[in-house]
Amino acid sequence: MEIKLAKTAGFCMGVRRAVDAVLEVVQHEMGRRIYTYGPLIHNPQTIELLKNRGITAISRIEDIPDKHQSVLIIRAHGIAPDERKKIKESGVKIIDATCPKVSYVQAIIKKHTAMDYTVIIAGDREHPEVDGLWGYTEGRGIIVSTLTDADKLPAMEKVCIVAQTTQDTDHYAHIVQKIQEKNQQAVVFNTICSSTEKRQEEIITLAAEMDALFVVGGKNSANTCRLADLSRKQNTPTFHIETAEEIKNIDLTPYKSIGVSAGASTPNWIIDQVMDNLAERHSSPHQKVGFLLNLWLWMVKTDFYSALGAGCLALTGMLLQKIPVHISSIAIASLFVYAMHVLNRLAGSKQSGMIGSFREKSYLRFKRYYHLAAIVSLMIALVLSLANSMLSFLFLFFISLAGGLYNMKILPGGLRFQRLKDIPGSKNIFIAAAWGMVTAVLPALNNSQHASAGMAIAFIFTFALVFIRSAMSDIMDIQSDKLLGRETIPVMIGKKKTQVLLKIIVLLLLVILLISAPAGWSSTLSIFLVLCLLYIWICFRLCDRRAGLSGGVIEGLLETSYIITGFAVFCWFVLS
Ligand code: SF4
Structure with missing residues (x-):
């Protein structure tokens, strides 16, 4: 079965702008009550999430009890001038999120009404945008919803026709045609938004x-x-x-x-x-392709794919450092990453309900088993590291503890940052650092090695790869993260700046990989790891919402960058 997602699916500019405006208010207007004038958007699930963040939709200004301590957001549909005046006089602070394209229609109506035109609005009588537009006609406008309505109109002297911004193009063309039969001089504006x-x-x-x-x-x-x-x-x-x-x-x-x-x-x-x-x-x-695809998606969904990726990175880390390959180091990295991912997802699910996550169903359904599997994995990793040395065990124990504390409240209530997770942008940095520790530093400790240039290169490589993967995933989730109040890097600096940042990291990593082998800091494997960077560059284009891929496939493609390191090791081994 072929599945194709429309490139235009989802929030338009006006709605995105209104949602961003509301979430900005949540961040900066602490202590004030936040209201929207009518439901911010016509989507019950999003309204529910906004409600959870303390944003209430009201239909009358009288519904706000403490007006001087409140902020009222005017949604993308806009409102009539009389209503705006009433709100202003009430003393409540207004944030106007009227879509600029709706404001443009309002301006046309205002201008033509002042010039004594009869403004005809083609739109749905009950729609709040039309209600707001009509307010600009000073009570002299006419709303036309159907061809029959248009047919009933008399011939008039000065007529201006506009459309509700979300009207059907053909329907509007027919209405205009009908009105022009009696009003040839009518001034027509195509105000349907692009x-x-x-x-x-x-x-x-x-x-x-x-x-x-x-x-x-x-x-x-x-x-x-x-x-x-x-x-x-x-x-x-x-x-x-x-x-x-x-x-x-x-x-x-x-x-x-x-x-x-x-x-x-x-x-x-x-x-x-x-x-x-x-x-x-x-x-x-x-059948075989279908089976393999489903198996791959299942591994991505259950986090086994991440664990496999961590194993590949641990192998790469040891080879870059030119230290003997220990299977136990690979196993420890895989088990630790698996355990941490699962435990943090389960802890995080309490706050977010795992909205938007393709893992949601399976994680919530088999919660107990996931818990058990994660704890057993962590135990095995700790036992394996103890078998290597006490230092390895203590090292793993402390990073596991830090991983466990990530979602827990460690500072008293009332403070903005109660958990490590609350530190803006911390997720990407903490995850990348933890992966770097278990795939570069721990294998060296298991081999009783001291800090070296090779260890630094291995750490930087894993850190950068994991950071890029998690930030790219956050770019895809920017909307839901904003709604849930998660301050990820894309939420903080925006999608475009994050993409530029990631490209700079890839280029810096490319330079480091190309010079580290000739400089004697690492093995020649570093040259082969350039393959990963090429793959990531392709992902920059592929992992875009407009590519129409499902969330599971996109996550899988991003995590494949770790698996490519295994492939690079294979090529290096065969060719050298
Ligand atoms: S006018 Fe267009 S961009 Fe603005 S809110 Fe309406 S549909 Fe969205």
């Missing part, structure tokens, strides 16, 4: 290409409903779903290809869950 137009064009193309279409988004979201209608109009079986859960009740057997699109207010983590759910039910025409 994001809506592109989304509609893409869904029509997708519906023609695929056997069935899933449109993801709130059942109360007008633009999502419109997308589903457009797809149905192409005679393509269409399923409008709000969550991935709804897929289990749908028989997918008749369809060889499935397209997925989503409304402008659907967050990425819900789209990811839908993609993962569909990928799980994916059946390849080639």
